[in-house]
Amino acid sequence: MELLVSAPQGKFSFKLADKALLVAHRDTLTRTVQHHYVLDSHYDDEDHLMHVSYLIDKPDKKQGTSLELVKVTGTVQDEVQAFEWAEKLMSAVYEGHGIQRSRRLRVLVNPNGGVRKGSFIFSRIVEPIFRAARCQLHVTHTTHNGHAHDIAKDLATNYDAVVTVSGDGLIHEVLNGFAEHADPLKAFSIPVAPIPTGSGNGLSLNLLGAQVSILRASQPKKRSHVPQHGFDVTRAALNVIKGQPMKVDLFSFTQGDKRSISFMSQSLGLMADLDIGTEHLRWMGDTRFMVGLLRGIIQFRACPVQLSYKAAEIDKHKMAERVSLHRKNKKSVPPTSSSPATSESDITETLPPLKFQPEDNEGWTTIDEPLLYVYAGKGPFVGRDYMAFPVSLPDDGLIDVMAMPLSSRKDVIAGMAGAEKGESYWSPKLQYVKAHAYRVKPLKPKGHLAVDGEIYPFKEFQVEVHQCLGTLLSPYGQYAVEFAPHPPARNKKSKPSDDKKEGATRSVSTI
């Protein structure tokens, strides 16, 4: 079925194909636009014009965006045919893929996140894409710390997504606002989707794929079949419009009587210093983390804590094989029919109770040796140059916990080789476990603790996992990462048994 549109740029012919929209401009077939990239088509009986919008690959990717918005507006010969044609295309590109059109979006823009380009990027690049897709927008530019938290706490639950134009800090606030919502479970079922304008943007990297850093972009690289759009705000905007809800585990982070929600990571020692200790270098973007890492390795300070965990798996090879199998077998995600906007449930439920009390010690393991850092979390990437948790799964009900002993600078530097591809996981020195829960006790009064990149008091805490409590929007239904389930050639010497001895169970005592 063909539609002819006379636009100021010339005549367009649009044809519906099985999986794509075929666009001919001035009688030549110019483009095949896959359904995923078609945003809108409608005939407007007020201006008597046909409107078709879609995204195309952008030839000039200098700005770090890979898609360009095309809007065709023009007259048609037959209005009735135009109505029918537009509806047919819309139901093919939305309902045909289980996606609700014209999503209702609660957009939170942090003008001060990262290098302070959030407002500009939103108004110049992202908002036009949302408007072209005829999303319903409620936009707030956050004015202070805690603003996003307060909005999330009282959020109406009929939104299809909360969009954070920010870094990971604002997402942390939104989720903690949800935890205080009158109907927390309903709030947590509203998908959150990031537009990466912060400095770390770990969640965006995990959903959209790694981003090759400027340093590495010039080096020859193996062609990857995994997308690399983690910092691409146009792909992130498309994910908001066309992404599917993906359930993810969240963590309860408990410190004394205070319970917070964490979605990404908790870090202590060197890994916290490189984040918290480089706040004054925000202008550098995420390069500040690299500067922090180098400084931390030079200083080589012990992380004065005792770590205990309730392990579910300690064998690195088994974890790697399992994640590889899981990613291969993962089918496409279910349609949005369960989105909160259409949910009929009006039962108010509370947050899941805590499963582990401080006095529960059975089956817990304690690490006694001095450590350089403790890093725990979910989602493979924590920054574009560091895939810290390569075997992390979104919904396995477990948290990946790693501890680096205070051995030598040489070991630590060697262990960071291939960190952007997750290869540091195989470092024989690195202890890495999947746990149901873990605890940290400071052994000294001073130190840094970062939760999802935010500063928390350096005090005793416990973390446990709530399986599938959170919801994100994802283009792929799983993390967009590539990780080989075996050590790289240079580490082949480390046999499974070596890893077990060196990397997972060394110097531990079970209470």
Ligand SMILES: Nc1ncnc2c1ncn2[C@@H]1O[C@H](COP(=O)(O)OP(=O)(O)OP(=O)(O)O)[C@@H](O)[C@H]1O
């Ligand atoms: N208008 C504002 N002025 C100052 N701070 C703000 C404002 N709006 C929000 N914030 C705070 O900024 C903090 C950081 O936000 P965000 O996540 O956007 O950026 P980031 O920290 O640079 O990125 P990342 O977390 O990825 O490192 C949040 O804790 C939030 O409370």
